[in-house]
Amino acid sequence: MATYTLTTPLRDEDLLKLKVGDVVKLNGTIYTARDAAHKRLCDQLDNNEKLPFELQGAVIYYVGPSPAPEGRPIGAAGPTTSYRMDSYAPRLHSLGVKASIGKGKRSAAVREALQKHVGVYFGATGGAGALLSQCITAAEVIAFDDLGPEAVRKLTVKDFPLLVVNDAHGNEQYAKPNYDL
Amino acid sequence: MKSIKAKDIHDGVVGIVMQAARYLPDDVRSALKTSLENETSDSAREILGQLLENADLAATSGLPLCQDTGVGVFFVELGADVHVEGNLVEIINGAMVEGYEKGLLRKSLCHPLTRKNTGDNSPAVVHVDIVPGDKLKIKHMAKGGGSENMSRCTMLTPAQGWAGIKEFVVRRMAEAGPNPCPPTIVGVGIGGTFDVAPALAKKALFRPVGERNADPEIAAMEEELLAAINELGIGPMGLGGRTTSLDVKIEMRPCHIASLPLAVNVQCHSSRIKEVVL
Numbered sequence: 001m002a003t004y005t006l007t008t009p010l011r012d013e014d015l016l017k018l019k020v021g022d023v024v025k026l027n028g029t030i031y032t033a034r035d036a037a038h039k040r041l042c043d044q045l046d047n048n049e050k051l052p053f054e055l056q057g058a059v060i061y062y063v064g065p066s067p068a069p070e071g072r073p074i075g076a077a078g079p080t081t082s083y084r085m086d087s088y089a090p091r092l093h094s095l096g097v098k099a100s101i102g103k104g105k106r107s108a109a110v111r112e113a114l115q116k117h118v119g120v121y122f123g124a125t126g127g128a129g130a131l132l133s134q135c136i137t138a139a140e141v142i143a144f145d146d147l148g149p150e151a152v153r154k155l156t157v158k159d160f161p162l163l164v165v166n167d168a169h170g171n172e173q174y175a176k177p178n179y180d181l
Numbered sequence: 182m183k184s185i186k187a188k189d190i191h192d193g194v195v196g197i198v199m200q201a202a203r204y205l206p207d208d209v210r211s212a213l214k215t216s217l218e219n220e221t222s223d224s225a226r227e228i229l230g231q232l233l234e235n236a237d238l239a240a241t242s243g244l245p246l247c248q249d250t251g252v253g254v255f256f257v258e259l260g261a262d263v264h265v266e267g268n269l270v271e272i273i274n275g276a277m278v279e280g281y282e283k284g285l286l287r288k289s290l291c292h293p294l295t296r297k298n299t300g301d302n303s304p305a306v307v308h309v310d311i312v313p314g315d316k317l318k319i320k321h322m323a324k325g326g327g328s329e330n331m332s333r334c335t336m337l338t339p340a341q342g343w344a345g346i347k348e349f350v351v352r353r354m355a356e357a358g359p360n361p362c363p364p365t366i367v368g369v370g371i372g373g374t375f376d377v378a379p380a381l382a383k384k385a386l387f388r389p390v391g392e393r394n395a396d397p398e399i400a401a402m403e404e405e406l407l408a409a410i411n412e413l414g415i416g417p418m419g420l421g422g423r424t425t426s427l428d429v430k431i432e433m434r435p436c437h438i439a440s441l442p443l444a445v446n447v448q449c450h451s452s453r454i455k456e457v458v459l
Binding site: 035036039063064065066067068069072075076077078080081083103104105123125126127128129130131133134147148149150163173174175177178179181 | 224228231232234235238239242243244245246247248249250285286287288289296298300326327330351352355356358359360361362412413414415416418419420421422449450451
């Protein structure tokens with residue numbers, strides 16, 4: 001298991017070398033979107049409207065941060081559970097999104113999309129919202145302000161700690177439970 | 182009859198709401214430390230170390246432990262000899278709203294279909310039990326959505342009994358896998374009616390980690406379930422390890438002769454609970 005430092009926008013050659021279990025320190029710009037924002041983004045795609053950010057090479061962080069205290073760019077900002085975005089993710093990957101950040105399992109359709117379009121699913125530590133907030137140096141709402149915590153934010157991150165949970169080669173890092181499901 | 186002023190209740194609830202979001206209870210912190218000592222896998226140790234560091238940072242920085250500061254859930258024990266000067270549920274809801282605003286906590290409630298945010302985290306969920314005495318105890322839980330989504334209830338047949346209960350609970354946790362932010366705390370409600378079992382499961386989560394049910398038979402069932410869940414090997418954040426759950430809590434009460442209601446309420450490791458007694 002290796003450790004890589006990557007900077008956005010991510011390129012296919014960055015992602016093809018990543019294997020499950022690798023640690024990535026991510027730098028650059030990422031965009032927040034969770035349930036309600038995903039619905040709006042896909043509605044915009046349906047209506048051929050311009051999206052609030054460039055999808056090509058983008059990293060989407062599934063998070064709804066708590067309000068920023070004075071003197072800080074953002075409040076607590078850990079990942080939300082990813083499966084709720086599974087119905088939207090393959091479409092976004094087909095349009096150039098390179099990675100998502102969340103916690104928890106992804107569907108077979110998402111795993112296939114990661115292989116087909118060269119993408120990666122990163123895990124961040126759920127419930128470590130105060131700690132992860134320290135790696136966010138700037139935050140700005142760029143769309144859907146009325147959604148409050150679910151608005152799309154442009155974040156600048158420095159050495160944001162991530163684990164490769166699903167790589168572009170069809171592998172998954174989660175432990176298989178000792179149970180016949 | 183003791184009279185309690187609305188303002189005293191309000192101030193007490195604002196306080197516990199703001200504190201719960203930032204201070205991980207000692208029993209949970211201690212359980213995470215014990216798990217860290219017991220884990221041998223690097224990823225499990227790394228995750229547990231991060232969670233303890235996060236708890237320290239939240240306490241000192243004033244940031245919430247987790248961005249999901251949850252639904253404001255309250256279990257109230259209202260002494261039969263207490264007179265509340267006002268509408269208790271309205272006082273608690275108002276105080277919860279103020280605590281979320283002043284504490285810079287995330288407002289996470291919305292219309293179930295339009296998904297429009299209510300804007301102030303209302304309404305609070307308030308359960309009231311009348312108990313003997315002249316005290317008012319208000320217990321608050323900031324309940325996150327990710328773990329709540331992994332919760333389930335079912336109506337088993339009486340013939341399924343304990344084996345059926347164990348199968349349902351363990352299978353649920355196996356299916357939930359990494360989603361509810363393990364290591365989890367599992368609340369199990371057995372009996373009552375269709376509506377009561379989930380409330381029992383949630384009530385169970387208020388009992389400190391490591392404290393067994395006072396009934397020795399139920400205490401043994403808690404230990405059996407905890408061992409079975411930890412045998413799953415899901416581990417912290419689902420990356421493998423010995424600690425899938427920190428504890429299992431069971432609350433039980435009689436049910437209809439035709440029924441065996443069962444509910445599993447999953448709590449993430451960020452078990453934010455705080456109480457005030459007036």
